[in-house]
Every structure is written in structure tokens, then in C-alpha cells.
Amino acid sequence: VQLVESGGGLVQPGGSLRLSCATSGFTFSSYVMSWYRQAPGKEREWVARITTGGGSTTYADSVKGRFTISRDNTKNTVYLQMNNLKPEDTAVYFCKGPTYGGWGQGTQVTVSS
Numbered sequence: 440v441q442l443v444e445s446g447g448g449l450v451q452p453g454g455s456l457r458l459s460c461a462t463s464g465f466t467f468s469s470y471v472m473s474w475y476r477q478a479p480g481k482e483r484e485w486v487a488r489i490t491t492g493g494g495s496t497t498y499a500d501s502v503k504g505r506f507t508i509s510r511d512n513t514k515n516t517v518y519l520q521m522n523n524l525k526p527e528d529t530a531v532y533f534c535k536g537p538t539y540g541g542w543g544q545g546t547q548v549t550v551s552s
Contacts, residue, residue, distance in 0.1 A: 468512040475533045478527075524550045528548060
């Protein structure tokens with residue numbers, strides 16, 4: 440299993456970023472996909488989840504209404520559109536597929552003026 444996150448960067452409060460996670464090594468369309476994040480000095484926390492076909496999504500309360508998870512099963516890729524970013528969204532963001540698959544390297548998101 441390989442998970443390669445990208446799209447992070449430095450953005451001002453109120454700004455937007457779109458994260459991508461390209462995957463390989465498993466049948467992408469058969470797995471629920473999730474995004475997690477880990478802020479400095481804190482434990483990793485779940486952010487969002489999308490079902491296999493993309494028809495159902497759920498979000499942590501802290502990002503609901505601002506973040507949107509989506510997937511493209513033809514590209515084996517999951518996305519996280521992040522709008523109205525806040526300083527507290529600063530973290531390393533990871534995608535997650537099968538439990539046995541481990542974690543990728545993550546992508547750093549920094550929200551600061």
C-alpha cells in the first residue's frame with residue numbers, strides 16, 4: 440500500500456487549499472477513505488471520511504461546513520478541499536485507507552498571517 444499526500448502549504452487565515460492523496464497497492468474503490476491530521480504536540484485526529492462510491496461523507500465538527508472530502512475511483516485518488524482555513528487547522532494532514540496499509544508521509548498545512 441502506498442499513500443502519497445500533496446497540496447499542502449502556507450496560507451493566510453480565510454484562505455483555501457486542496458489536498459490530494461494518490462494511492463496504489465490496493466483496490467481503492469473497495470475501501471472507505473479518510474483524512475486525518477496531527478498538530479504539533481497533539482495526537483492524530485480524524486477529519487473526514489468518504490464511502491467507497493463517494494455517496495456518503497462525514498466530518499469532524501471542527502471542520503464541518505468548511506472542508507469537503509471527495510474521491511476519484513478512476514484515478515485512485517482522494518481529495519480534501521479546505522476553505523475558510525483557520526490557524527487551528529495548522530497540522531500535517533494524512534490520508535488513510537485499509538487498516539493494514541499504514542500511513543503516508545503527510546503534507547504540511549500552515550495557516551498563518
